[in-house]
Amino acid sequence: MSQDIKDFQRATAERILHIYKDLGHRRVLLADEVGLGKTFVARQVIQLVREWHKEMNDDFFKVVYICSNANIADQNIKKLGIDNCMSISESRPSMQHLHIKLAEKRITQQQDEGNMPESIIPLTPSTSFRFYSAQGIAKERALICNILCRMDRFAAHQNEVANFLSCGVKHWQELINSYDSSIQQCGEDYLQEIHKKLQTKLSNETANQLLEFAQNGCDYQQRSSIINTLRRIFAEISIDMLDPDLVVMDEFQRFNSLLEQGEDEQSMLANKFFDDKRSNTKILLLSATPYKPYSTLEELNTDGKDEHYNDFLKVMDFLFATKDKTNQFQLIWQNYSATLKRTDVVDLEPLITAKNSAEEQLYSVMCRTERFNRGIINDDQVKDVQVLPEDILSFAECQKLMDCLSEENPNTRLGNVPMEYIKSSPYLLSFIDKYKLKEKIVKALQQSDAKKHHKMDTLLLSKSAINKYRPIKAGSGKLKYLHDLIFGAHREKKAHFFLWVPASYPYYKAEGLFETDEAKSFSKILLFSSWEMVPRMISVMLSYYEEFYTFGKLRESDKQIRYTSQKKNRYGENRLKADSLLEYPCPTLASIFSPADFYGEELSTIRKEIKQRIQQELAEHELLRSLPQRGRNNARIILSIMKILDGETPEDVTNLYIPSNALDVLTNIAIASPAVCAYRQSGNNEDAQRVAKAVISVFNKPESAAIIDVLYSKKSEEDYYESVLDYCAVGNLQAVLDEYAHMLETNFLGESITDAIIGTSNLSIDTKNSLGKEEKKQQMRCHFAIPFIDKTITDKSVARSKNIRMAFNAPFRPFVLSTTSIGQEGLDFHWYARKIVHWNLPSNPVDLEQREGRINRYKCLAIRRNVAKLYSNETFHTWDELFAMGYAELKGSFSDIVPYWCLPTEQLTSKQREKLERIERIVPLYPLSRDRYKYQRLINVLALYRMTLGQPRQEELLNLLENMHLSEEQLKELTIDLCPYNKQKRM
Template sequence: MSKKQVRRPDAEAELQGLKDFQRATVDYIDDRLWGDDPVRRFLVADEVGLGKTLIARGVIAKSIEHLWDKVDRIDVVYICSNAQIARQNLARLRVGAELEGDESGATDEFADRLTLLAQKIDQLKGRKLNFVSFSPGTSFNVSESGGTARERVLLYWMLRSELPELKGRHWLRFFRGATQLKNFERQVNEFDRSTIPVETSRALVAQLRTDPGRGDHDSALDEIFATAEEFKYKNDGWWPEGPLSRRRYALVGAMRQMMARAAVHALEPDIIVLDEFQRFTSLLHDDNPGAELARALFDHGEAKLLLLSATPFKMYTLPDEAEGEDHYDNFVQTINFLAGPERAERVKHSLADLRRGLMSGEREQAAAARDVVQAELRRVMVRTERLASTPDRDGMVVEKELDGLALAPQDVSDYRFLSKVAKALRQQDMLEYWRSSPYVLELMDGYVVKKELESAGAQSAEVKQAIRQSPRSLTKRTVNRYEELEPGNPKMRALTHDVLDRGAHRLAWIPPSMPYYETTGAYADPELRDFTKRLVFSAWNVVPKAISSVLSYEAERRLRELSGTTDRAYDATRQRGLLAFNRSDGRLSGMPVLAMIYPCAALAAAGDPLYVARRLRAPLPLPRETMVAEIRNEIERHLEALPAGPESGPADDSWYWAAPVLLDQITMDLAPSEAVTFDYGEEWGEGDNESRFQEHLSRAAAVSAEELGRRPDDLADVLTNMALGGFGVSALRALSRVAGGDEYLRDPKVRNEASTISWALRNHANQPEMMALIRGASEDTAYWKDVLTYSVDAGLTSVLDEYAHVLNESLGVNLKDAVTKSKAIATEMSAALGMRASVNKVTDLSLNRSGDLHLDTFTLRNHFAVRFGRGVTEDQAVAREGQVRQSFNSPFWPFVLSSTSVGQEGLDFHQYSHAIVHWNLPSNPVDLEQREGRVHRYKGHAVRRNVALKYGARQEVLDAKDPWQAAFELADADRPAGQSMVYPYWVFPLDGGHRIERYVPALPLSKEAHSYRRLMRTVGAYRLVIGQPRQEDLLRYLGDDAEQLSDLLIDLSPRA
């Protein structure tokens, strides 16, 4: 493929979607990298959640424009420590460059380690534009180890392609590492040999021939062959031990290092993006082979290095933090890397002048020094903050209390129990564990005290006595009988009150931010209408497990009470879904279910709430009775186009599923088989029989109006509910909003993607917890009718419209064609709905009748609340972190997410959450902001709710193809003069509206309460002392004056 065929990217087109402050940053960086007095390294330090990836994409687009006519090949390298984020962002960073007559003239190559890029080198050389990504930890720090099986398979074939004598099973034993031989052999046989990098293989073998071997070996290659000989005449189950194993791994490790170096030398990077680079700063400064390899890449030719990080250095440190002076040293080190030692020294001197000016009260001296610092830093970095977009710089954050936070007498008894056990086991005090978690010994994993309990506790008389006297415990017997579980801890009691006592477990999804009509049932409850998901941060690993276990169990127990099914044991076989495709008494009993998930274009148009509001010229939300009556009239008008059927005889329930299919055949002029040809997703529901489902589809495809009996009396009512709340209809309408309008209701590909969503919704409604929630104690009606009624009551169509709008932008498909958008959104919705309950292992501390302690285990399901991160979580199908994030970022369960690690940069949880619970406080104000930045991002939940409150009733919203797009355009049009586009997309304060809710469940007079007060004193002022040593001392010296010195803050926003 000729490089000359590639079409030049349109940089201006690539920048169209940027907000004004993002575009200003791109233009500023472009000037710094390519203008007069250019720099090679530049840092984007924008506050968390402001779109640094989009800025990087803009910089890449403009850089490609500069390079296009100057170089033969352009390599864009993206380095990110999180492989999940790297895969996601590589697609977002990729700039156009379509090839005439082909799909693309650019390649995307992702490898979780640099060594595997060797396999792609020949491909890169044949392309004009390459986008390459890998993770730094396993790429540059190639140790003397065996690496992954994929690396060893590649090595095996690279050597064998150049060394025909490399034959025999002993070579498989040599390269297999810790992999079972049959599995390694399978991977070797399945390897695509056409991808072997010929030149790199030759260079590798040549280097092995010239590099000296150890001991008596003339070369490294001789040593490899001699070592491999020792793997001969062994059976396949043999494993090398001791010196032989170490020699083998050292040789494989050395070859992996050669592969990594070959990949670095083969890359010709023009633009290198280091995302969240503070996670691998050792590669920038240390003196070791990994750092040398990294710097060889960074310093290649005239490559431009773009660094992204909201916290490029420790922004603030306290005297009692382990790092001590880490902020100052880290700051100077970073500036030295960006600007060089001479300019870093100039910044240090000016910061010292600034400090002297602050301490002496010489504001002019301080301002002059500040200006020098700003000018020097702006040469190599910029930072935009959203706090500046609200008059009081609160960024929409409000402190709220968790009601119900109180110490109970039993809590004190629990502490005494834990202290007795710890003393008996000769372990440390349990105060911190007790303050943070209930049922500590039952739930903790990996802690020393738990290991001691498991190894020696059963024989300890003191331990058994303490358990015998313990006030409460979490036992299998209690759980299996669905007995009420006391929260067991002041913080857990407060969170339970905040979430479950208000009834959040009665919600199948988060209430819509812009309801089209008045919702009913739980969704009309004032306590629940404004409910948002809770994101909880803790310092202890046991806490996420405790929260997810206790809240999920109690939510499930309360739903069981609601449905009257607590007599069924907790560990009994899970109830099978009621929305099934079965055959009963010779009849296909799932035909109404098929109608529920069928994306009927006719019903989608007839039941469009916005169409009703437009026709009535009435603001949203309409009264429910008005909406239902108007749509019912429209349904009755549509039914007139179908044969009326006989007036006598028994009612024929087939009308429920036949009418939607027949209406589509008429309105779209389709053959019966064409109307029902859908994939319905890749996953079949639990217990489904695919052939039985196909029977249902075939029956629908063969239907004719003449075969139907008398219409049921409630046909119009059921179809009205289907038009407003049917899974397929609501999904189709949501996709059409973002695809471009009503014309896409009839697009077969869009309808097919709607079927994927509806199938996922059907599987979700088949979960036992959802069946208990939706059906309650009533069994008077068919479950499919209950689901339709619930979906209408709960405003499902508004919920999916909002969700589709959010995903359209968060997935980066808003500028794509309708089918691409629909497929991406359907895939994401399906994944979010597909998360199954995980389980947490619990230790039963019960004593048997003989008084002996047997530490048996049982499991608790997690669904309403889940943990995020790599804790000790078992699952029949382990939920990956990515799917947990997808589900939490959807309107569906889980409603509570807890973690010790969510503060990791790059992850967002803002789409349906604007409430942060700081279970344990961070020691640092920057860490506090980082946590809250997880939910304070582009078009976050609080922002959408406020925009809907102010503009949802406007006629422009009713008239729009996408009501959400119209609402934000109205908010943008009302943006105050001089205000950046942080408003209204990141910050949109509204009197009486929604805000980012900060909860700190600290007991009065506790150490945590004191720490919180100290923390909040520094939140607003730490920016004044960025770059200063002994920051806490300086702030303490300035005292209350610090807040009056805001005009002396270092401002690094881009300037023209």
């Protein structure tokens, strides 16, 4: 996605360039609030710095992009506007020397064309800087192997060294060959340079150990030690060569140890990377929460030290860089702090003066823009949930089991079941895999008969109930609350029948499923928990309920219906064959229907008109009007008719005829066939076919087939394509795809939509039959809801995480994404979600903002829905036109935050305000629990904590400020403002 730069973002980028160029600071912190597009500001900074270096006749512009994990890197790297980029898997420091040399080889050609060569290198601390992490990746080792084996010292032992470094991976020789080719491209001077550096850095001891282990063998630890030493050596060589012009550190608070002085490998490399002697290297830190912005008295260390304040000073020390500048800042900041804490304030002027001085100092190294959130958050769903008998029983059964096991085996002391576990998940033993508690219970059960004598109905799911689609109780008040929110207490809601999020701006009115109030306000749900068991539980249980309401419904009339786990004969799979009529982008039919011509009309009326137009087309075609009418349900024949309408001449016309259902089918194809809708967008046959294949793959899934069969009373499989076409028509598929295209900022959806349609995943869980036994666990399908919890960093996990992110940011399923802190920072989940569930409350108000910032972002679902409601009228508009209307009417003196991030609700009429949809904050609380107090505390602190920026013992300071009873205007005057746009406006 390529978002246009907004005025407040441009002002910030220009301020950062001014700090670099005119103020002489090389280190700047961009601390814009969550969701305001720091990556796009960084892109503009890169562009401005690049132009500056071009004016100085720089011969090679290098940017290093460092972020906290590979998922964020994969999401953001393309947004930064530099095409020549390494893949994440090849971005290890130990491999950079090759990339740098290859880029330099391209310099001459680009300079001849008048361009300054440029390159961007992504690094992730969890993979790039940690050299104690086992043996690296195969690509690293293959490159190291290539270079070492070309040295005289190792040439006679190439096979042994290669085998040693392969670590037994498949396709090792292919990797060796690929890097052999790259090394040859770099030329002999590259190898000579690297070998010369290795002679200095590679000790005789390490080289001899490598040869000894390669020839005689070694254990895992010895192999890892040698490989890690080699990785570090090659990384040092790379960093020596790198010398970037700009380093962008994204969400750097996740790896702020890089800013510390230390003796370990990570600190040593980082210190070298940020060496002040490299005067040309500018550093841009990106983080909405660069340090812990708030701490409670309980969070102070036992010796009274405030980690928040220490974090703040640590970041300031890094930004000001020199001791003189740091001392100057600390003196001004201490004066501000002392003035702020006076309790006898009568005249605010001295406090304002001290604040202005502190603000000026901060503004020399830091920028921050904040949105106004008035009216965007709806917290009506922060409420107590019913305590179910199962809530109490699950605690009692689990504690009794643990007590019994402890009594039977004195060496096994299981203690008490953690109450937070019980509050977080029903059927606890089915979902707490990878937890020590379960490991201990399973181990104890294997040596005990306790399982025979203890009821565990609330602790484990039943395999029989699952496979026979029997009702399964929610098992906890929290899960029942979430179930009722999505499906209804009595199944009155229809979320289980949706295959995509209904269009925010539907083009016509269609009776039924997509015309209900539920459909018009439907949203995906992002759920956060403190415990990894919760995403597993949520994904399994909600997906099971969806199947229970579809497959379970079908089984009421036919007990033979099964969603078999076998790949063959799976229910309803691949009913729509490849190259079917739904995949054909018929230009003739695409031109017959235009949404603009029928905007706001009833679908039944539109169908009548389109049917008449198609009938006229058939009548005007010499071949088609001569064909007999007979039979029905021949999709192949209807496809032939479509091709004839587009001017193709059939080879054999003897078997052609007009099926009796042809006009109805062609009408729905013209309005809502996936291929035709996509062709109307792009005008490109190939892209339209790719989009159609992706959408058809949705309908070829068993869970989708079950939905269609329930809705259309399970007609014959030959009728399936007709039911699918009707579903696409009543579901306003054209409007759905157009909205998605608007967010992608392209009319070519093929690649994105293909990546966004993900397959059903499986999670293994224990049931009553499998716990403590070797019996195979129950495989549970996750499709309606899926987890986002993979912390591993491999090519496969990064690709899976990317697909999950793209799927949740597409209109299709999954509808619920449940995650832990891994999904809390830096990732976008806002395109189709305006509901966020805090299953467990975070400890800090900033964490709450970080979570909600995942869906409170640029053109988020709530904003799009509201813009459509406010500016849709009797005339058809594109999404660009709708936002242009909102911009013209609402922006006024605001920045471009309006209308793309926020709407000034006070400017709207009361009738308009009633229409608005909001981001829903959902917090299920158990009655009388401490979570109620915790929530109120989080919300109260949110209102004031920004005034306590960088202050020690903040909780005491907040109490002082509350007791001063300052007006809103006074609070505003005392709040530090680091927004470049605001300062430009006041000049």
